[in-house]
Amino acid sequence: xxxxxxxxxxxxxxxxxxxxxxxxxxxHLSKKHDVILVALNDKKLHPLAKQxxxxxxxxxHIFPIPFFSVIINVLLxxxxxxxxxxxxxFNSRIKNEINKIVENFKPDHIYCQLIRTAxxxxxxxxxxxxxxxxxxxxGVERRIHNAGFFKKMVFQSETTRLMKYEKEIFNFFDNKTxxxxxxxxxxxxxxxxxxxxxxxxxxxxxxxxxxxxKKYDLIFSGNMQYPPNVDGAEFLVKKVLxxxxxxxxxxxxxxAGASPSPSVLSLASDNVIVTGWVEDIRPYYAESKxxxxxxxxxxxxxxxxxxxxxxxxxxxxxxxxxxxxxxxPGKEILIGHSPEEYAKHIFxxxxxPKIASELALNxxxxxHNNYNWDSNNLILETIITNISNxxxxxxxxx
Numbered sequence: 001x002x003x004x005x006x007x008x009x010x011x012x013x014x015x016x017x018x019x020x021x022x023x024x025x026x027x028h029l030s031k032k033h034d035v036i037l038v039a040l041n042d043k044k045l046h047p048l049a050k051q052x053x054x055x056x057x058x059x060x061h062i063f064p065i066p067f068f069s070v071i072i073n074v075l076l077x078x079x080x081x082x083x084x085x086x087x088x089x090f091n092s093r094i095k096n097e098i099n100k101i102v103e104n105f106k107p108d109h110i111y112c113q114l115i116r117t118a119x120x121x122x123x124x125x126x127x128x129x130x131x132x133x134x135x136x137x138x139g140v141e142r143r144i145h146n147a148g149f150f151k152k153m154v155f156q157s158e159t160t161r162l163m164k165y166e167k168e169i170f171n172f173f174d175n176k177t178x179x180x181x182x183x184x185x186x187x188x189x190x191x192x193x194x195x196x197x198x199x200x201x202x203x204x205x206x207x208x209x210x211x212x213x214k215k216y217d218l219i220f221s222g223n224m225q226y227p228p229n230v231d232g233a234e235f236l237v238k239k240v241l242x243x244x245x246x247x248x249x250x251x252x253x254x255x256a257g258a259s260p261s262p263s264v265l266s267l268a269s270d271n272v273i274v275t276g277w278v279e280d281i282r283p284y285y286a287e288s289k290x291x292x293x294x295x296x297x298x299x300x301x302x303x304x305x306x307x308x309x310x311x312x313x314x315x316x317x318x319x320x321x322x323x324x325x326x327x328x329p330g331k332e333i334l335i336g337h338s339p340e341e342y343a344k345h346i347f348x349x350x351x352x353p354k355i356a357s358e359l360a361l362n363x364x365x366x367x368h369n370n371y372n373w374d375s376n377n378l379i380l381e382t383i384i385t386n387i388s389n390x391x392x393x394x395x396x397x398x
Contacts, residue, residue: 005036010039011053030057036058039063063097065089069091081161086165095120111384128173135178166188170187174387177195181324200301213287217244220253220293221284221285222293222302224255233264235296257277291304296318314334318335332366
């Protein structure tokens with residue numbers, strides 16, 4: 001089959017969740033199918049991006065989004081009642097180019113990642129799958145409470161627009177996928193149960209435990225420009241760390257991840273290491289005693305938890321994050337609800353190597369059994385091939 005994949009970001013390097021998901025899905029699909037990649041790009045292109053993507057795609061088309069078009073299309077989206085992020089990623093010139101690619105390559109199926117790309121494909125009479133990935137409307141809604149006056153108005157408006165669009169775009173696509181059951185239940189369409197859950201995975205050949213000196217008591221990783229991660233880092237340093245320092249003044253926390261925002265950079269101190277971009281996150285996992293993801297905002301499955309569990313770290317997270325992960329609290333992961341409870345869990349693991357080791361081993365087994373890229377991506381491949389084959393048979397019959 002020829003499968004066209006449309007993504008809103010170039011899926012290399014893999015420092016963001018949507019890029020990681022797209023890369024591994026494309027890599028899997030390319031084993032048996034020709035993948036035609038169409039990627040939008042609003043950042044400086046990584047020097048290895050085209051090379052890496054050409055290794056797994058039969059054809060790669062990268063379209064820069066001009067800044068002036070972003071301004072115009074965001075304004076147009078505002079007046080049309082569409083989500084601003086849909087306007088941000090839409091460009092009529094790119095739409096025309098995609099039309100030409102479809103005409104030239106004649107794909108058997110179009111796979112769109114995130115509703116941001118849906119406008120480019122919704123009107124094609126080709127079998128189509130939309131990956132909602134996350135319930136974006138709920139993710140924005142959760143940011144309203146802590147926002148200032150102006151941002152609060154923007155987030156309230158965007159939440160309403162996203163809910164409307166998530167519902168409207170549903171019927172344009174033959175199949176819909178999403179990352180977790182939790183997110184599936186938040187899509188505002190009466191047929192939301194027809195959405196197929198396609199979880200992420202973790203590369204257990206890459207992320208695997210190894211012994212080294214422990215330099216840090218605690219690690220939190222992720223793209224440190226992403227608002228839920230920024231919020232989590234600030235919560236850790238401002239609310240949890242003071243409780244830890246009372247008992248252990250030399251406590252070391254590392255915040256590891258790309259593009260730290262100014263507010264995250266300002267958290268650095270003798271007790272807090274902010275790494276910025278690292279080429280390889282694995283040594284930081286291996287050098288840490290505990291992993292924590294105190295997510296209070298956002299939606300979707302936290303890839304960072306999968307990586308840390310695969311590296312055999314004992315993990316602590318929030319109930320919100322574990323609702324998507326579905327690890328067993330107390331056995332495979334610990335759940336925190338307050339700064340005091342997070343601090344208590346951290347000291348339990350630091351003071352009892354036996355408890356920490358059991359939790360780490362159980363978490364390790366959990367990700368190996370439930371978050372394998374090949375088995376999860378096979379769900380997506382089955383969806384794509386089944387609907388395309390069915391529609392082709394109907395067309396031939398008619």
